Amino acid sequence: xxxxxxxxxxxxxxxxxxxxxxxxxxxxxxxxxxxxxxxxxxxxxxxxxxxxxxxxxxxxxxxxxxxxxxxxxxxxxxxxxxxxxxxxxxxxxxxxxxxxxxxxxxxxxxxxxxxxxxxxxxxxxxxxxxxxxxxxxxxxxxxxxxxxxxxxxxxxxxxxxxxxxxxxxxxxx
Amino acid sequence: xxxxxxxxxxxxxxxxxxxxxxxxxxxxxxxxxxxxxxxxxxxxxxxxxxxxxxxxxxxxxxxxxxxxxxxxxxxxxxxxxxxxxxxxxxxxxxxxxxxxxxxxxxxxxxxxxxxxxxxxxxxxxxxxxxxxxx
Numbered sequence: 001x002x003x004x005x006x007x008x009x010x011x012x013x014x015x016x017x018x019x020x021x022x023x024x025x026x027x028x029x030x031x032x033x034x035x036x037x038x039x040x041x042x043x044x045x046x047x048x049x050x051x052x053x054x055x056x057x058x059x060x061x062x063x064x065x066x067x068x069x070x071x072x073x074x075x076x077x078x079x080x081x082x083x084x085x086x087x088x089x090x091x092x093x094x095x096x097x098x099x100x101x102x103x104x105x106x107x108x109x110x111x112x113x114x115x116x117x118x119x120x121x122x123x124x125x126x127x128x129x130x131x132x133x134x135x136x137x138x139x140x141x142x143x144x145x146x147x148x149x150x151x152x153x154x155x156x157x158x159x160x161x162x163x164x165x166x167x168x169x170x171x172x173x
Numbered sequence: 174x175x176x177x178x179x180x181x182x183x184x185x186x187x188x189x190x191x192x193x194x195x196x197x198x199x200x201x202x203x204x205x206x207x208x209x210x211x212x213x214x215x216x217x218x219x220x221x222x223x224x225x226x227x228x229x230x231x232x233x234x235x236x237x238x239x240x241x242x243x244x245x246x247x248x249x250x251x252x253x254x255x256x257x258x259x260x261x262x263x264x265x266x267x268x269x270x271x272x273x274x275x276x277x278x279x280x281x282x283x284x285x286x287x288x289x290x291x292x293x294x295x296x297x298x299x300x301x302x303x304x305x306x307x
Contacts, residue, residue: 013239153193155184168214
């Protein structure tokens with residue numbers, strides 16, 4: 001490609017950038033508005049759900065034999081509720097978080113250089129020193145990352161695993 | 174393979190990507206898009222990290238060398254990655270009662286309104302990351 005063509009392309013890109021920059025700003029602002037509206041709608045949904053629960057409970061007290069008000073939460077009678085995996089919230093105690101942080105620092109040069117995730121930690125030869133379950137380790141990693149002690153390095157399917165991508169963390173400092 | 178196809182602010186916090194750039198950069202801090210994408214687990218498709226870095230450039234956190242298609246931290250971005258809470262400061266925050274955190278938030282928001290635009294974006298986006306549904 002000749003220099004002239006390159007120059008023309010660079011000029012065209014620059015011109016496009018100048019034209020599109022304000023539009024991108026507007027799109028950004030609109031996206032934020034949409035996100036804010038979604039948050040507001042989520043809150044409204046939660047409030048309506050809470051109201052529905054209260055109303056159904058009240059109706060159940062008035063007419064306890066009515067199957068329409070049975071405590072099935074929209075499920076068919078006899079159908080079991082699906083388990084909620086921790087309601088999506090992973091919380092480890094500060095003690096567990098401190099324990100995991102201490103363990104990570106002690107073994108940072110011992111197979112953890114390229115990052116770590118809960119499943120990998122559970123396979124580490126020194127995992128016995130931790131004495132925590134995989135779920136607790138997973139929650140502790142997430143909480144330590146929220147506190148900035150760990151940083152999310154990448155999302156990748158770990159070697160030898162056929163599962164989905166794991167959050168691979170590293171110590172921040 | 175990477176089953177996760179996004180690299181948005183809800184997936185990676187800005188500071189994590191900035192620390193990653195710092196770790197992956199050459200002696201002048203530059204990293205190629207492909208190298209950065211691969212190191213974030215996006216070796217098959219570098220668009221998500223590239224789009225993300227483009228947004229971070231708009232906010233002043235990173236800069237780009239158009240010719241070499243490389244990225245590095247801006248001076249401001251570099252300052253953020255080098256900045257850490259001192260142990261005493263960290264302990265002080267941890268001992269603040271939950272109810273009093275509202276006042277801490279007010280102080281944060283004052284910095285948001287009156288501070289550097291890049292830091293304001295970082296604070297806003299940190300809130301987005303922290304409050305994203307998990």
